[in-house]
Amino acid sequence: MLEWLLSLPRYAKRAISVIADVGFLTFSMLVAVYVTQEIPLAALLQTFPIFLLSVPATILAFTKLGLYRAVIRYIGQHALGAVLAGILSNAMILVMLFQLVGIADKGNLVFVYAILALVTSGGLRLVARMFLFQRHNGHKQRVLIYGAGSSGRQLAQALLNGEQFHPVAFVDDDATLQRSTILGMHVGSPAQIAAIVKSKNVSRILLAMPSASRARRREVLESLDNLPIPVQTVPGMSDIVDGSMRIDELQDVKIEDLLGRDPVAPKLKLMHANIKEKVVMVSGAGGSIGSELCRQIVQYEPTMLVLFEASEFALYSIEQELAAYIQELGVDVKLKPILGNVQKQARVQAVMQSFKVQTVYHAAAYKHVPLVEYNIVEGVSNNVFGTWCAAEAAIAAGVETFVLISTDKAVRPTNIMGASKRLAELVLQGLSTRQHHTRFCMVRFGNVLGSSGSVVPLFREQIRNGGPLTVTHPEIIRYFMTIPEAAQLVIQAGAMGKGGDVFVLDMGEPVRIADLARRMVHLMGLEVKDQQHPEGDIEICFSGLRPGEKLYEELLIGENVRQTAHPRIMAADEVSMSWKEMSELLRQLEHHCENFAVAQIVKLITEAPTGFNHSSPISDLVDAGHKTADKNLDKNPSPVRPVFKPVSEVPAVVRAS
Template sequence: MKNIFLNLPRQSKQLIATVADGVFLPLVFCVAMVLHLDSSTATLLHPSLWMAVLAPLFCIPVFIKAGLYRAVIRYIDQKIVTTVLVGASVSILMLALTAVLLLGSELTPTFFTILWLNTILYVLTSRFLARGLLQGPRERSSRIRVAIYGAGDAGMQLANALRPGSEYLPVIFIDDNKQLQKATIAGIAVHPSSALPRLVGELGINTVLLAMPLISPQQQKLIIDKLEPLKLVIKITPQIKNLVNGIVRVEDVRQIEIEDLLSREQVAPNNALLSVCIRNKSVCVSGAGGSIGSELCRQILNLSPRTLVLLDISEYSLYAIEQELRSHINSHGLDIELVPFLGSVLDYEKCKDIFVAFKVDTVYHAAAYKHVPLVEHNPIEGIRNNAFGTLSFARAASAAKVKFFVLISTDKAVRPTNVMGSTKRLAELILQAFARQGSNTKFCMVRFGNVLGSSGSVVPLFRRQISSGGPITLTHPDITRYFMTIPEAAQLVIQAGAMGQGGDVFVLDMGQPVRIADLAVRMVHLSGQEVKTAATPKGTIEIKYVGLRPGEKLYEELLIGTNVTGTDHPLIMRAEESEINWPFLEIMLKHLDEACVRKDHGAIRTHLLKIVSEYQPSSEIVDFIWLEGRKKSSEMVVDEQALTETSV
């Protein structure tokens, strides 16, 4: 019978509900009269009893208008109470006014108060009873038993949203508010967090849903840290500002991100610094389709530039960011000129023409090859793009009288052990030398560590490996890295650039370095699993160490020397680093370029070591073509030796 009803068309179900109310509302009227007169006999003889037939005629149209019959019974929640209160109040008031006009004072206000309460009780009881019957008993083993951490409005909304579904079964609330503990909310008991370790086993809980959108990221991190040892799957709802209409929905629940694990106190941006280089100006971003470049574009767009020029060598990346930004401009009615260019920073003439044609005031140079192993295997391309690309782009900016030029640098430029880091340090040296030449352009660079969510990030890799049952692959048990979110990094880059006087090396405060092995273990625990070790042989996820890749460091640094000063921003420091005067650097660059043209990898490394004095290669030359050439040369030598021995 239930399945037959559930398979009926939507309009048929609404008609059944309307007919049912048409039958029961007159009975509600009679019950109210019995309660008022305290006699069933007096009720049957009362001259006003005929008005019972008017009850549905007044109530049903009002309830239709209020949207009562549009609600899907199986999915109703506490919001229906407001609908019923409004509908019952309006309809009973209309019925009372009609009774006064037709019958005078035969029916008193007390009667209509009783009728109002009875109507509310009937409608709510009938709907929630129908919801229970239609939902029916569920096979509890097929639903994930969850504890909802947070018994406030968000937790109650989440519980009501989960109940009709087939995935989660809310079993308990967890809340540290002593006033809520031992209470029952929406039929679910509230317990303190201290009771969770015991309740996990007793109630078969394997997932915790954190429903506290009003708490700060730091408070959320403390709760996650407290829950981690329980080895439960932990999911969270976003902060209140990110919820649609401030309402928690099932689809808002998400996995733990690395940002949740590494969260730190947010420093409010200095709005004056944000607007200096951007507002009402023409701005160009190279590498506009990359991780950092695209976020810079998004934030720049919100700071009201006159023109935003996008430059990228990747057609797809440029297309994707251009479509996203144009959609934002159109939907918000912004008066901003958006100009996408396919091209390379190595193309001096094109870049100069762009700067001149669009009167570019500010350049953010984010275009670079950044993946350490790839650049190690393709060193000439890395040198050309990262070092000579910066040289060409900076020359074009200077020739076009661009006012501000900001290079996005990296912590890998500090005492580099790989080609990528040495090329970024070389790019810094080029801009430092340009700044001392008396250019009209203010050159500066901003140095920071890994950004979360960028292409090649370790976190998505770990998540895929965990979901497939492992193993997690790590290069070394002691490897550490600095991390920062992409939005925070982009915001600080914009503010740092505004403070540049010429040749400045700005360093962002990245917080404390993170041991990657610890991060992997935490991700395993927060997915509800255990790492397989000698101490925990029943663990499900194994961690394998595969060794450092070519050019990779155990740890990164942000400063070469110790000469560092503060700035107007608490998270931005100014470093005093060694420089090379342009006449000498120009000659060195010429020799490096010639070695690249010759594909002389031995000379390339020698020149890099000479220019970047801190460069200490951690591996031999691993260019693929060079290695293949050496392999063939070795084979030829072996063959020649074999021929000589044969002839002898």
């Protein structure tokens, strides 16, 4: 019966409401007569015809006041106000009609009738609302909202009207809100969370703290770490205010909240110095760091942004995104998407000269440690010679500032990727001594969240797939920073460079990757499967350090570090080489790359002042393949040997002249 009523069309439901109200009013009059009159039958015969005359006026009043447009399940103060106004108008009409026909002393009757009509017509609607509300919420997930402030109340209201979650309680740090009731829900203290979760069968905790600092959110998340239910957050206040997200668009806990690191507002003077009204070029513009640099740069209104990228798809994607972003910002920035390889100096120089580039951010690099270990010649060619070619092109084109995006893996490197980035730093330091027109500087930082190869999206995907989570070593630690913060600090550091400077970003506290994995599992409402919890959900497997991988990273080689004008940027005085020494090293390195002499490349980098200490055997796949092939040929000589070109005919790595 109930399902049939709920499935009726709107006009049929309104008709039933009108009939029900006529019935409620009639019932209320009958009861009022029998309660207040000494001779009920006689009084009923006298007053009932007049009452029937007033009913159409009452129904008309209900209609005009919008009572029949209200949905019972969401009925609120307006609908109850309409009932009250309709009943009062009906009571006044009855009083006037009784006076017109000469019926006296019926004030008590009208008063009791009005009260009964209000209780039946309005009260039963509330009862129906409660019944339908409970029925509607029966299938929804029961959630606890952490934060009973404005955002928490808005979230609760939105969820009550939604289809997925049903808030059952609040908790808040504010002692003045505790033990109160908001939207019919009790407000408890954080210490009561475990008890509330158990007693109210809560399946999820929602953090409504969009304005809280990351440090405070980290404290809250640590306190919720042991609860066996997922934790989600509402969007940040800026996303809510600008309309890009709604209060009830819940998100997984962001990794930056787990790190508890609050960004420092950028210094506008430093952000503008190398960008505003200048022609800026970003190499590797389609990569994770390069693309974020581009997003930051267009906000500070360069006259032109040159996007230099080797990948056609990456270049197309960032160009389309930036075009839309520029239109949204309402700024006048010309975009120039250029396909090219940084190892081709002539191409890079032609681009810089054609557009009169003034500032270069060199983000083009191979940065995935194991892949560079497997492809040593290409890794060195791209990271070292690519940087050299781009730097020489910048000098020839009269570029004012050239900023290299370096890495913490360049400090006492144990892998080819880090060593190649340290060599790239040495190249720029050497060039700074050879000339003084183009200012070269380098900025080192650690892992950025969400970049290609970052563990965070990998862990999330592995958790969603049921595990296991793969961690290389139980003791491995890393520094982390968000991509936007890293890009802002790179731009500001570049503005402080005088020539040959090495800048180091304050990365905060290092994070143990195994602890990060466990916390991500817990915050998604799951349990780590281990010896203490054999029935857990997600297992963490330790796969062993990959080729060239360190247990921990450093940001400084020596102890000579200076503070700068920015609290999160330090300047380091590192060992360098004269250009004469550097050019000889590059000549030898180029010769070995031309000959694909992997062992000699590794030996040369080790002997250079890079601090390189290769932590694993040479893992180059092609070099290993050549050795295997040679052994097979020795055992089973073929009648037809492959013919190799002499070294002189092998295309050379493009040299910077």
